[in-house]
Amino acid sequence: MDVGSIYLIVAFGLLILSAFKDIEKTKKALKVTSKVTLTVLPVLFLIFILMGIIEAFVSKEIIATWLGSGSGVLSIVIGEIVGCVALIEPAVVFPFAGFLHKSGANYGTVLGFIMTAILIGIATLPLELKLFGKRFTLVRNLLTFVLVFIIGIIFKVVHL
Amino acid sequence: MNNLKEALIYVVIALLIWGVVSIFSPSKGLVVGTVTYDGFAKAIKIIIAVFIIIGLIQVWVSPQTLSKILGKEAGWKGLLLASTIPIFIGGSLFTIFPLLKTLREKGASIASVMAFITAWGGKAPLLPLEIAFLGWKFAILRISFIIPFAIVMGLLSEFILEKWEHPEEVR
Numbered sequence: 001m002d003v004g005s006i007y008l009i010v011a012f013g014l015l016i017l018s019a020f021k022d023i024e025k026t027k028k029a030l031k032v033t034s035k036v037t038l039t040v041l042p043v044l045f046l047i048f049i050l051m052g053i054i055e056a057f058v059s060k061e062i063i064a065t066w067l068g069s070g071s072g073v074l075s076i077v078i079g080e081i082v083g084c085v086a087l088i089e090p091a092v093v094f095p096f097a098g099f100l101h102k103s104g105a106n107y108g109t110v111l112g113f114i115m116t117a118i119l120i121g122i123a124t125l126p127l128e129l130k131l132f133g134k135r136f137t138l139v140r141n142l143l144t145f146v147l148v149f150i151i152g153i154i155f156k157v158v159h160l
Numbered sequence: 161m162n163n164l165k166e167a168l169i170y171v172v173i174a175l176l177i178w179g180v181v182s183i184f185s186p187s188k189g190l191v192v193g194t195v196t197y198d199g200f201a202k203a204i205k206i207i208i209a210v211f212i213i214i215g216l217i218q219v220w221v222s223p224q225t226l227s228k229i230l231g232k233e234a235g236w237k238g239l240l241l242a243s244t245i246p247i248f249i250g251g252s253l254f255t256i257f258p259l260l261k262t263l264r265e266k267g268a269s270i271a272s273v274m275a276f277i278t279a280w281g282g283k284a285p286l287l288p289l290e291i292a293f294l295g296w297k298f299a300i301l302r303i304s305f306i307i308p309f310a311i312v313m314g315l316l317s318e319f320i321l322e323k324w325e326h327p328e329e330v331r
Contacts, residue, residue: 003250003285004205011209018216029215036211036258038163042170044207044254048199049174052192053181089202090252090283098293110294111302119281124253131261135324139317140274147313151305158301 040127047123054085060096064103067113076152079109080145083116093117108156115148203252210255214262227267234272242272243310247282247303256280270321275314282306 019026063082067075079100088096097114101107120141128137178196182189230238249256260273268276282303283290290299 002205004202004209007209007250008205011212014216015212018220025219026216029212029219031215032218033211033215035163036214037207038167040207040211040254040258042167042174044200044203045196046170046174046177047254048196049178049192051199052195053177055195056181056185056188056191089199090286094286094289094293101294107298110298114302115281118283119253119278121253124257127254127257131257132264135321136270139320139324140277143313143317143320144278147309151309154305155298155301 039130043127043130046126050123051088060099064100064105067100067103067105067109073108073153073156075106076108076112076149076156079105079112079152080116080120080148083113083118084120084145085122086113086117088117090118106156107158108152108154111155112148112152115151116145119144119148203254206251206255210251210259214259217262217266221266223267226263227269230263230268230272230276232269232271234269238269238272239275239311239314242268242275242314243279243307246276246280246310247284247306249280250285253277269318271314271318273314274317275310278313279306279310 015026015029018029063086067079067082086096093114097110100113101110105113125137125141128140132140178189178192181192228234230242232238234241246256256277260268260276263276264270264273284303287299287303290302
């Protein structure tokens with residue numbers, strides 16, 4: 001069984017439990033659920049369309065050539081930038097990171113790519129701005145970028 | 161219905177972009193459609209589950225309870241909790257953000273929220289995949305960096321944001 005199904009079973013289990021305990025509260029909870037859905041789903045639709053655009057216009061081989069060539073500390077930054085704009089699912093991040101390493105990218109670059117691909121994304125930016133505001137979004141994304149860079153340097157130096 | 165209007169704007173923009181690409185290159189338009197479909201197909205179960213849980217949290221968890229666990233008064237314990245538990249949670253930022261918005265409104269501190277997002281990047285559920293493609297040394301090293309990364313992220317971002325919002329208080 002996939003992770004999604006397990007989540008669904010847990011969620012519906014809790015919902016049924018909630019309904020047994022207090023039907024009015026549960027109705028209220030479902031109202032919240034529908035409101036959140038209406039807020040997030042349209043943004044998600046736009047995000048997926050943008051992901052599709054990148055998939056259609058930028059080939060994986062091109063990205064690999066960009067990343068494989070650099071070797072200095074700057075290569076970590078490049079890895080991070082690519083991670084920020086690479087609109088890929090977490091589950092695809094690792095196979096693609098492996099591909100990058102095979103194409104010649106060092107471990108610092110690979111780490112920079114992985115962490116920013118998971119934690120920063122131009123795709124999720126609209127949603128983050130909408131939910132948390134400008135300051136939160138700016139601080140989180142910039143600080144993540146800087147801290148990942150520092151960890152990237154360690155990964156570059158350590159022999160794995 | 162302001163919400164509905166906003167929702168509609170996003171959908172119209174997305175359809176416009178997709179439409180323009182499809183007119184100029186039907187094959188690329190098809191790629192865009194496939195990616196969008198796959199994205200929804202993969203995420204929809206988790207999205208529904210998380211949104212149901214958000215609704216339940218909203219009505220069942222009182223702000224007092226939550227801020228005891230993840231609020232400022234929770235102190236180190238709260239931060240440590242927020243820096244470890246999320247490592248084992250799946251899903252994507254799309255599902256994590258709305259969840260954390262709810263927790264934040266209920267009284268979770270900025271440090272907890274920031275640490276939570278960062279720790280979630282540990283992605284322990286994907287560990288087998290990481291080991292397969294990058295080796296176990298890389299995977300272990302990366303995961304072991306996540307907890308300190310999340311703690312530093314939480315503390316530092318809370319400090320910056322508080323200073324930004326109340327410059328005269330923190331001096």
